[in-house]
Amino acid sequence: MAQTGEEAAEEADATTDRMPLNVGDTGYGSVPGPGLSGSVGASETAPLLIPEPEPEPVQQWQPLTKEELEVAAGGLGWRRVRCYLVVLFWLSWVAMLATSVAIIAVSPRPVVTPLKWWQKxxxxxxQPDLVMEAQAEGSGGINVLCEQLPYLRSLGIGALILEGVFDKDMSPLDVTATSESLGSLPQIQHLLTESNKAGLKVVLDFCEVDLDVAGNEPSSAVVQHTLRFWLEQGVAGFAICDTDAAYSxxxxxxxxxxFREFSSQEEERIVVVKQTRDVPRPLNNSSQINKTLVDVVMRSILPSSHHLLSAQEVADAIETNLQTREDDIWPSWTVGGKASHDLKKLLLVLMMTLPGSPAVQHDEDIGQTQNVSLNVGSSHGETNEPSDTHPDKxxxxxxxxxxTSxxxxxxxxxxLLYGSFTFLPFNTSANSSSSSSNSTLASPSSPTxxxxxxxxxxxxFLILLNVGPELHALDPAWAPSLPEAGVFVTSTGMDRLxxxxxxxxELRPHEAIVIKLFEAGSYS
Structure with a gap:
């Protein structure tokens, strides 16, 4: 029986619904996908995602155990390595030590010479005039002076040269015959005792006093008795002039x-000779013995004069003393001559920085400052103004x-104690045509x-002194070997820091400057 078209279509749909997915080699479900097998049933069993291959296991680093480490360290190779390292260490250490010793050996170094108390x-x-001004009634001057001894010690003063203990027309052979201006013998003994308590040495001045030693043995024995008496009182030494008969x-x-009877290594007794001549009268013996007989030669920076010296005269005197120093006798410097008030501070800086022991006179600036404290008046509390004072406080x-600085x-x-001394030629840039000389004060018109x-x-330490009244600047080519930089230590105006x-x-008129030099970038 013939089928209609609709019946045929329905039958075809039903047949399609009953067909398996993988029918035949060319069916729907048999189409092989990329990388899949085309056999029957392969599409059903193949995985949808392709797994990545697992990485191979990596061996983790682990430190050696104690037992493994002991086994490895005991091996022959490690023993050799340790032996080489130890030998290398000691060779390096010995090499560094030898290099250090060689550097120290070849490096120039100063030799410290132990200084005596009088050299430091x-x-x-x-002088007696100071004590007389300080006296208010009777012996008050000595008592006031004794009270001021710790003050003098605090300023750095180490020794007193007590002048005027004996009048020039009196002989010290009589130990009780002291000058009336300083009081009686017990008062002088009290002053010596208080000075020793304050840590101040005392030197008695016999300069220009007739010791009557030019004659006989009995006189010499009396002089030795006099020396023993004062040494027993604690006197540290005696001062004489190079014109005295005792200077022999x-x-x-x-x-x-x-002196040997009273001297020790710490308490050595000394002889101070005040130089009054341009050249001291030599002793009738070799210079080596002369060096042992005289401990200190006190020299004046300025020549004695009845008038104030000019700036050029002061500069000439300073230059002469600086260039004619003697190294075999220990010097002590004092101003000596007369100079203007403006130059007193400059001379003080010069004395304190020269090799040797400075000797400050009581009539200098520092002495005038001390007069204010020494002149404290009577026991009733009154004060006496000093006759010669500074213009203001x-x-x-x-x-x-x-x-103090x-x-x-x-x-x-x-x-400043042990250091060597070098006198420097000087140039300045001021007045360029006339002031750039090759040496200090080479001509009368050269700058002071x-x-x-x-x-x-x-x-x-560089010490610069401008004795003249003009302002001067340093020439950059003045001393090329010196370090360029420095730090101010002190100056006469106390205003350089x-x-x-x-x-x-730049150097101001009548100015002295002390500078501690150092290399650039170093502050040692």
Missing amino acids: SLFYQL EKTLLEWRGV KAKRSSLALF LSRSRATEEA ILAFLRSWGCVH GSTSLYTL
Whole structure:
């Protein structure tokens, strides 16, 4: 029976619904996908996602155990390595030690010479006029002076040269015959006792006093008795002039024999000779013995004069003394001559920085400052104004500050105690056509500028002195071997502080400057 078209279509749909997905090789479900097998049933069993291959296991690093480490360290290879390292360490250490020793051996180094107490001391010349001004009634002057001894010691003064104990027309052979201006013998003994308590040495001045030693043995024996008496009172030494009869080999040898009875390594007794001539009268013996007989030669920076010396005369005197120093006898410097008030501070700086022991006179700026404290009046509390004072208190404080600064620098800086001395030629840039001479004060018209260097090892102190009344700047080519930079230690105006450069420094009129030099970038 024939089928209609609709019946045929329905039968075809039903047949399609009953057909399996993977019928035949070319059926719907048999189409192989990419990378899949085309066999029957392969599409059903193949995984939908392809798994990635698992990474191979990586061996983790682990430290050796204690047992494994002990086994490995005990091996022959490690023993050799350790042996080589130990040998290398000791060879390096020995090489560094040898290099250090070689550097120290070849490097120039200063040799410290132990200084005696009188080589380190600052002397203070105490004249009877000062005590007479300080006296209010009777013996008050000595008592007031004794009260001021700790003050003098605090300023850095180490020894007193007590002048005027004996009048020139009196002989000290009578130990009780002391000058009336200083009081009786018990008062002088009290002053010596209080000085020793304050840590101040005392030197008695016999200068220009007739000791009557030029004759006979009995007179010499009496003099030795007199020396023993004062040495028993605690006197540290005696001062004579180079014009005295006692300045002779025979007399000083006798004095040395007496000194040995009272001297020790710490308390050595000394002989101070005040130089009054241009050249001291030599003793009738070799210079080697003369060196042992005289401990200190006190020299004046300025020549004696009845008038105030000009700036050029002061500069000439300073230059002469700086260039004619003797190294075999220990010097002590004092001003001596007369100079203007403006130059007193400059001369104080010069004395405190020269090799040797400075001797400050009581009539200098520092002495005038001390007069204010010494002149305290009577027991009723009255005060006496000193006749010669500074214009104002500021000037007095400046003088005292300058003295204290110099004293402390000299006591703490080895270069100012032990250091070598070098006198420097000087040029300035002021008045370029006339002031650039090759040496200091080469002509009368040259600037009154002086300079010297104190050196100890690698430490250098530069001292500049402008004696003249004009302002001067340093020539950059003045001393090319010196370090350019430095730091101010002190100055006469006490107004220079901090670091400075020699190329920009200007010296004011009548100014003295102390500079500690150092290499650029170093502050040691």
